[in-house]
Amino acid sequence: MPETKVTLRVNGIDHIIDIEPRVTLLAALREVIGLTGTKLGCDRGECGACTVHVAGRRINSCMTLAVMHDGDEITTVEGLVQGEELHPVQAAFVANDAFQCGYCTPGQLMSATACIAEGHATGDDEIREWMSGNLCRCGAYAQIVAAVRDAAAPDA
C-alpha cells in the first residue's frame, strides 16, 4: 500500500516518516525512527514491554498503528533522562535492584512514571494492581514495587 507521511513528536523532537498504515507505533519507534529503548515482548498487548506515553497516557505501542498518532506527543524511555541526570524513577529502580535482564525495564519505567503521576502508587497493594500490565519474567516484582514506592514518596 502507498506510504503515508506521519509526524510523530517523540521526546520533544518531530520525526516525519513515510510508513504504511499497518506499521505499529512500536515498529515505527524502533525500526523507522531508531529509538530501540522501547521493547517488543509479546506483540499482543499482554506484557507491557512496549509501554510508552502518548498525549500523557501510558499505552501499549504494539497495539496501535503509528498512522493513528500523526501529530501526537510521545514519550519513550529515552525521554526520561533529564540532561545528565537519571529520572527519579530510574534512580529508584537502580537503588532497589529492580531489574535483572533489563528487557521489561523500559516498559516498567514508563508504566511506573505514569502510575505515580496518575496517583495510583499510594500503597503497595495499589502499586501491584496498577502495575499489573507489566510482566517480568525474571521475577523482580518485589523490587519493582519497592522502587515505585520509593519514587512515589521519596521523603517517606
Add this chain to the structure above:
Amino acid sequence: MRDFRYARISDPAEAVATLAAEPGARLIGGGTELVNLLKERIERPELIVDISRVPLNQVVTDADGLHLGALARMSDVAADWAVRTGYPAIAESLERSASPQLRNMATMAGNLMQRTRCPYFRAETDLPCNKRRPGSGCAAITGEHRAAAIFGASEACVATHPSDVAVALVALDAQVRVQGVRGERTVALTEFHRVPDEPDKETMLEAGEMIVGIDVPASALAGTSRYLKVRERASYEFALVSVASAVLVEDGAIREVRVALGGVAPKPWRLVEAERALIGVPFEPDAIRRAIEPAFAGARPLPGNSFKVELARRTVVRALSGEQS
C-alpha cells in the same frame, strides 16, 4: 499483517457512509482488539476507518442517567466521579479489566464489540471454529473448554463473551445507541449480543452501522451496584465467572434486585427469573441461595467446565451478600 488502506474520519455520518459503501471495511477506535485480530489474520479488511478522533468520548450524568460516548476510554469512564458513586459496578468492572495501558486505549463501544477469547478462535493456525470459518466445526466442544459457556451455547459454538463492563451494563438496563445510513436507533444491551445460532454473527448491528453511545437509566438501585470477578490470577485475567448485582433491602428482605453473570455465556447472562424469585426473600445467604437455585436448572455445562455451575451459584450469593472482589 496484510496491507490495507487507511482513512481518518471526523464524524459518525462520514464513518457510516464509508461502511455502507465498503462493507468489508473495519472501524478502529482504541485498536486493542482490531490490531491483534489483524496480526492473527482473523480480520483482513481492505480498508480501516480510524474513528479515534471523532468527538464521541463524553461521560455525562444528568437526571435521566449516565450517557457514555462510544469512544469514551475505559479508564476515563472508570475514573469519573459520578460513575464511581452512582454506578459503582461500571467503575469496578472496568478497573478489573485488562491493564492500565489497555484501559487508556480501549473504547466503551470496542469493549462491547470485543470477540471471544476461546483459544480455537484466537489460534495462530486455522483450527475448526464456526466463528472464524462458518461450517468448519467447533474444536472446543471436544477439546479444551474449561472457560466455555454453561448458558446460551449451541452445537455450533460454546464460546463466552469476555467483557466485564457489558455485564454491569446489562444488569443496569443499559441501552445502546446505533447509527446507520437510515438514521439512529436504540437497542437494549440485553438484545445487542446474539446467541450463536450463527456463531459468526455476534451482534445485532447491520452492515454500515456503528455504536455511537451507551445510556444507563438513573435509579437508586444503580447506586448499590457491585461487580465481583472470579479468576485464576489476582489481576490482568479474564473472568471464569463474574457477577454484576444491585440490591435494595427493606426490613431485612430484598425489595428490588438485579443480577447478571459474566464468563458463562455468549453474552452477559441476566438472571431475570432469579430476580423475580428474590423479591421478598430474607436478605441472608441461605435464603438467597434457595431462591436462585431454579435459575441454574437450565445450565448446560460441558465435561470440562461443570465446576462453573456451582462457582456461579456461590458467586451470585457472595455478590448479593455484599462481598467485593
